[in-house]
Amino acid sequence: xTWLITGGAGYIGGHVVQQLVDAGEPVVVLxxxxxxxxxxxxxxxxLVPGSTLDRAVLDRAxxxxxxxxxxxxxxxxxxxxxxxxxxxxxxENVEGLRIVxxxxxxxxxxxxLLSSSAAVYGMPDVDLVTExxxxxxxxxYGETKLVDEWLLNGAARAYGLSTVALRYFNxxxxxxxxxxxxxxxNLVPMVFERLTAGQAPRxxxxxxxxxxxxxxxxxIHVADIASAHVAAVKRxxxxxxxxxxxxxxxxxxxxxxxxxxxxxxxxxxTGHTFDAEVTPRRxxxxxxxxxxxxxxxxxxxxxxxxDVESMVASAWEGWLSRHPxxxxxx
Numbered sequence: 001x002t003w004l005i006t007g008g009a010g011y012i013g014g015h016v017v018q019q020l021v022d023a024g025e026p027v028v029v030l031x032x033x034x035x036x037x038x039x040x041x042x043x044x045x046x047l048v049p050g051s052t053l054d055r056a057v058l059d060r061a062x063x064x065x066x067x068x069x070x071x072x073x074x075x076x077x078x079x080x081x082x083x084x085x086x087x088x089x090x091x092e093n094v095e096g097l098r099i100v101x102x103x104x105x106x107x108x109x110x111x112x113l114l115s116s117s118a119a120v121y122g123m124p125d126v127d128l129v130t131e132x133x134x135x136x137x138x139x140x141y142g143e144t145k146l147v148d149e150w151l152l153n154g155a156a157r158a159y160g161l162s163t164v165a166l167r168y169f170n171x172x173x174x175x176x177x178x179x180x181x182x183x184x185x186n187l188v189p190m191v192f193e194r195l196t197a198g199q200a201p202r203x204x205x206x207x208x209x210x211x212x213x214x215x216x217x218x219x220i221h222v223a224d225i226a227s228a229h230v231a232a233v234k235r236x237x238x239x240x241x242x243x244x245x246x247x248x249x250x251x252x253x254x255x256x257x258x259x260x261x262x263x264x265x266x267x268x269x270t271g272h273t274f275d276a277e278v279t280p281r282r283x284x285x286x287x288x289x290x291x292x293x294x295x296x297x298x299x300x301x302x303x304x305x306x307d308v309e310s311m312v313a314s315a316w317e318g319w320l321s322r323h324p325x326x327x328x329x330x
Contacts, residue, residue: 001237002026004067004109006052006100007074008045009036011181012115012171015226016073018042018179023230028065030057031074040179052096058103069111069236070104071229072097075144078185079119079284082141093144094151101155111236112152113229114165118218118250120146123286130292131167131248139284149248162245164232169218169252169291171225173311180318181222187262188312192319195272196326203259205281208288214259216288218252221306221314225251231300252291253304262308269312271328 003020007013008029013036020027021042028046038047046065050057052074061067075093076082082089097114104112119142120135137143149165156163172188174180184193191201206213228251239245257265263276296302320327 001068002028002066003069003071003233004028004030004061004065005071005073006030007036007072007115009033009038009040009047010073011179011183012168012222012225013073014040014179015175015222016071016229017045018175019223019226019230020233021045023234025230025233028061028067030061035183052100053092055099055103058100059107062103062107062109067107067109069113069233070100070109071113071115071233072100073115075115077117077141079139079141080282082139082144083283086140089140089144093141094147097148097151101151104161105155105159110161111239112155112161112163113232113236114148114152114163116149116165116167116248117142117145118167118169118252118289118291120149120167121289124289128254128290128292129250131250131295138286141284153246156244156246160244162236162239163247164236164245165248166228166232167248167250168225169220169250169289171222172219173221173223173306173314174318175223175226175314177318177321180315180321182322187259188266188315189319191263191266192270192316192323192326195270195274196319196323200274200277201263201266203263203276203278204285206278207281210258210287212258212260215285216256216258216290218255218290219257219262219308219311220252220304221311224304224306227305228296228300228302231302235300247299249296249299250291250293251296252293254291254293256288256290257308262312265308265312269309269316
């Protein structure tokens with residue numbers, strides 16, 4: 001069984017590919033390299049340069065590599081950017097998955113694993129978000145991920161696919177410095193970038209209805225995200241004829257951490273002291289989103305292993321490998 005990993009040369013994709021290889025799963029990666037790098041891939045993993053919008057490239061990859069499962073990670077993922085460019089996000093995220101599913105059906109691929117997002121929930125008025133919490137996304141990024149889940153479920157019903165959709169919460173950390181996030185779109189690297197430049201980290205809004213006024217999120221180590229994908233792949237591999245699997249699962253720790261609390265952790269880990277700069281809210285940011293992770297434990301026997309300190313420490317190690325000048329006191 002060979003798995004095609006779209007977006008496998010990116011930050012999350014690179015971790016997933018590494019753990020799948022370590023687990024003995026044959027994989028091939030398709031990536032347009034717009035944000036990914038071939039350097040993230042383990043030796044011997046085939047890379048197919050190309051876009052999920054290119055049906056011919058997908059067809060060739062499925063045929064030439066004997067693909068039996070597709071793990072779809074490739075997507076645009078910046079909330080603010082999605083508000084400014086909704087048409088681009090619907091094209092990349094929704095049309096991209098539609099073409100992937102079209103190629104899967106044509107190529108006889110019966111297993112599809114989708115990287116989804118907690119953004120599908122919007123602003124749920126609950127302490128813990130379960131998979132049955134109503135979905136009401138508040139930004140185009142979240143909308144595209146919800147539509148992706150609808151597409152996946154529709155294809156599963158029509159074509160007998162076994163599917164898993166994994167709803168990520170807030171990803172941080174690195175399994176190794178070479179796999180660290182080299183983008184600056186998530187909170188932790190955004191803070192690192194400001195510290196490196198000698199600037200105060202930003203807090204986007206401190207007037208939310210939370211104990212300290214800042215957003216609360218469920219931060220999850222990228223290595224835990226990857227291990228959840230491995231567990232889902234094994235579950236789908238085990239699905240035989242007449243044993244169709246169709247699951248939608250949260251990936252989180254079930255623990256909320258506010259932005260101010262995360263900044264405190266970053267200060268302790270990095271040795272940098274600072275007073276954060278409060279700026280206006282970003283469009284599309286909900287106040288609190290924290291996962292209930294009971295269902296994924298039940299269905300995949302999976303539990304997150306890493307805490308917030310280890311996320312920040314591993315991310316900082318990766319950042320320093322590329323920005324040694326960021327070290328406190330340097």
